[in-house]
Amino acid sequence: MMRWGLSGAAFALACGAQFWVAADPVIHMLVQIPLLAICGWLLPLARWELPKEVVRAVLILALVVGAIWMLPRSLDAALITWQGHIAKFATIPLLFGLPLALVWRHLGSLLKGFLKCQSVSMLLFLGFLYTHAPVRLCNSYLVDDQVRLGHGFALVAFALVILWLIPVFASPSHRETKGKFHEFSHIRH
Known part of the structure; x- marks a missing residue:
């Protein structure tokens, strides 16, 4: 029941943000x-539980839908047409957020790491593209807005890197490895 409430809250916040989206x-x-992705x-x-097949x-499916919504044309369609708005x-939620949640526990740590790295690199690429494009990429927004969005992409990329690195350095296995290294270096002296 709590998951329905949290999902509904995320959807309500996304609906509330619609006033400022244009x-x-x-x-x-x-x-x-x-x-919307968190809602799903x-x-x-x-x-x-998904069958492994x-x-x-x-x-x-989740990656393709996520890639489609990164395109400036998709953003314009969501603002200009009611079909694009409903599609968003x-x-x-249903073809990106939910499928990603369904498969995440089935993915190995290597594939999860790859997807995280790919997300960061895509955000940095979009940040560069939106700040350096000589023309407007989204017809619905001004060039200054586009540059702010590019800076936002870069900030989110750096925030995700920090967020995903914290558990790596805070994990007990890292401290054990560090301790073993110090024991080894002490022996050599």
């Missing part, structure tokens, strides 16, 4: 779209 691409891309991730359906197909509110 005027600010930062709210659109870095607030509303992540909230938190759905109780995300606890279902479909994990790869579900992951590909339906596909991001």
Whole structure:
């Protein structure tokens, strides 16, 4: 029951952000779209156990939908047409957030690390693209808004790197390794 409430809260916040989406691409891309993805991730359906045969197909579906919503054309369509608007509110939670949550526990640490690195590199690429493009990429937003969005992408990328590195350096296995290194260095002296 709590997952329904959290998912509903994320969806309500995403709906509330709609008021500012038309005027600010930062709210659109870095607030509303992540909230919609979180809404799908938190759905109780995300606890279902997937058959191993479909994990790869579900992951590909989530990655394709996520890539589509990174395109400036998709953002414009969501602002200009009612079909794009409905597609955003339906596909991001149900075809990106939920499928990603369904497959995440089935992925090995190497693939999870690769997807995290790919996310950071894509955010940095988008940050560079939006700040250095000689023309407007989204017809619905001004060039200054586009540059702010590019800086926002870069900030999110750096924040994710820090967030994902904290457990690496705070984990007990890292401290054990560090302790063993100090024991070894003490022996050599």
